[in-house]
Amino acid sequence: MSNFAMIQAAAARLDGQARVTPMLSSPFLDEIAGRRVLVKAECLQHTGSFKFRGGWAAVSALSPAERARGVIAYSSGNHAQGVAAAAKAHGVAAVILMPADAPQLKIDNTRALGAEVVLYDRAGGEDRDAIGHDLAQDRGLTLIKPYDEPEVIAGQGTTGLEIAEQAAAQGVTSGDVLVCCGGGGLTSGIALALEGLGSDLRVRPVEPKGFDDVARSLASGEIQTNAQISGSICDAILTPAPGALTFPVLQRLCGAGITVSEDEAMHAMALAFLRLKIVIEPGGAVALAAALFHGDKIEGNAVIALATGGNVDAALFQRALSTYA
Structure with a gap:
């Protein structure tokens, strides 16, 4: 499992690569x-989202033999782009399994x-894990x-390391850090980083x-699943359930979750x-939405919200502006 030392090592490999x-x-x-x-x-x-950090950290940690065989990832788009960009920079072949109903911008x-890019029918119930496993086995690819x-x-x-430093520079050393959450990779990573720094910020x-x-x-204290895995404009954070690795970290370090409407x-x-x-x-905006519209669920005089991704189709973005701007 990830720990603070791994986050520091990832930060060293990302130095000069991530913004x-x-x-x-x-x-x-x-x-x-x-x-x-x-x-x-x-x-x-x-690549328009935090996912570049994880993609680079994972690809840069591969052995020469693993890089030579190539990698595979599954994603609705942001992890796909992060891994694809990291793989290209390292000269590694990448196969990305994406739902056919993902935003066309992310597929392109x-x-x-x-x-x-290999497309699968998420709405029709095709199992990305099974498809990804078979592709990885057939081609000898490393799954990320x-x-x-x-x-x-x-x-x-590594996002958490930056948050702590930047918030302190603005006089904020305690309060809630709101994170757009799917399977919990970013949320648990930030929580581990803040714990390692001894920060009073709470995820x-x-x-x-x-x-x-x-x-x-x-x-509930136990992993729960969603009744459906598609059907929201917040495609970037639609996952069946929290991860087996991420949930124990979330349970130990995070405050209660917040939900917002589309x-x-x-x-x-x-x-x-x-x-x-x-x-x-949309999936990258839910943390800001919570900060703005659910203040009764937040503690402290200041709140930090992650804007996690900007890969939105033009038509949907125009609809947001025409409705609310």
């Missing part, structure tokens, strides 16, 4: 939230990064899981309504564009 993304603020957002809101803009990371971008993978978690955890997972498996799992996520997208001048996708 140190800014932490943004706006008095207009503070007024809506009723407290200071700091937004960690991972939508400005390479993954192919443009040199990966072979999107969240239940120690090196991926370590790479995502809180945020999910869309109807796909709140992490919040329900934390409340309308709140769209509203947050529009406000992020108007007030911060950044583009975020």
